[in-house]
Amino acid sequence: MHRKACRSKHQHWVPQFYLRYFATPESRDTKKPQVWIFSKDLQDGDEQLTSVRNVCGKRYLYSPRQLDGSRSWALDDKLSDVEAFLGLIWPALATDFVDLADEHIRKALSLFVATTHMRHPDIRDAVEETHSKLIEFVEAGRTHAGGTPIVEADQTTEKSHEIDASSWQTYKTLGKDGHDQEFVELVQSEVGRMAQHLLTKRWSVLLSERDVFVTSDKPVVITHLARVFYGYGSKEAIIMFPLSPSRLLVLDDLHNEPANQYYPLKESNIGAINLTTWNSSRRFLITGRPIPEVLHELNALSENSNDE
Numbered sequence: 622m623h624r625k626a627c628r629s630k631h632q633h634w635v636p637q638f639y640l641r642y643f644a645t646p647e648s649r650d651t652k653k654p655q656v657w658i659f660s661k662d663l664q665d666g667d668e669q670l671t672s673v674r675n676v677c678g679k680r681y682l683y684s685p686r687q688l689d690g691s692r693s694w695a696l697d698d699k700l701s702d703v704e705a706f707l708g709l710i711w712p713a714l715a716t717d718f719v720d721l722a723d724e725h726i727r728k729a730l731s732l733f734v735a736t737t738h739m740r741h742p743d744i745r746d747a748v749e750e751t752h753s754k755l756i757e758f759v760e761a762g763r764t765h766a767g768g769t770p771i772v773e774a775d776q777t778t779e780k781s782h783e784i785d786a787s788s789w790q791t792y793k794t795l796g797k798d799g800h801d802q803e804f805v806e807l808v809q810s811e812v813g814r815m816a817q818h819l820l821t822k823r824w825s826v827l828l829s830e831r832d833v834f835v836t837s838d839k840p841v842v843i844t845h846l847a848r849v850f851y852g853y854g855s856k857e858a859i860i861m862f863p864l865s866p867s868r869l870l871v872l873d874d875l876h877n878e879p880a881n882q883y884y885p886l887k888e889s890n891i892g893a894i895n896l897t898t899w900n901s902s903r904r905f906l907i908t909g910r911p912i913p914e915v916l917h918e919l920n921a922l923s924e925n926s927n928d929e
Contacts, residue, residue: 635677638708642865645909658905668912685801696805707733715865721824721881735815738841745804822872829886832866837902892922
């Protein structure tokens, strides 16, 4: 009964308890925390001050429609449980010093980072794009007289196999509801795998004595210093996640360096880190700081790079 009473059509891919920490100082501890958002899309105009309830949300993102017309709330329930637990320990993660070597802390935070990455609308879009490309690829090959594709087997069998016509047509005509269901299944199957991988990384936190870090509508930032194409599992991939305006989690593969440390942030690196967050965003930069102040730091970094 409790679950049913709390159902929400507007489902957030970045939790509100997390965004609260990036709210303006005067609203952060109120019932209606507000954040500044600044868009990559020029049509969105200037920065806007808005409630955390209004950002990073989409209707029924995790509740696909089933064949009988009802909604499945299984993933939404699991995400709610994760958020409820992390919400309890987030004050310490965001403002204090925790033992990054603690197994319980690491597992909980790994799960949260993995969940935040996988539940994103970009992953949902990728599911649909992959579906479209697979159809295009398969149908570009040989087909049965009735139009059903024939998939070549590998060299060990030297045989061709026809795809079952009914199964192929069902897959080919997969619509929005089908893509929504595939997305939900992908999230549930991949989160654990990603979380396990994050546990193998070297963990550290960049620390600032004042509010400097920004976040975005895609807060899990994955970068690589050498590769153009990479993912979270790529060797030497670096994963950054702003815990709060004064804490930034960094996961890397520099295992020859001390692990589970808090490192003071160099003032000269503020612009570079926030620019990386901005570049990785889907659409919006999110912060409690004045946008002109943040943009000044980004512009200063760009000007210094041009001078070099």
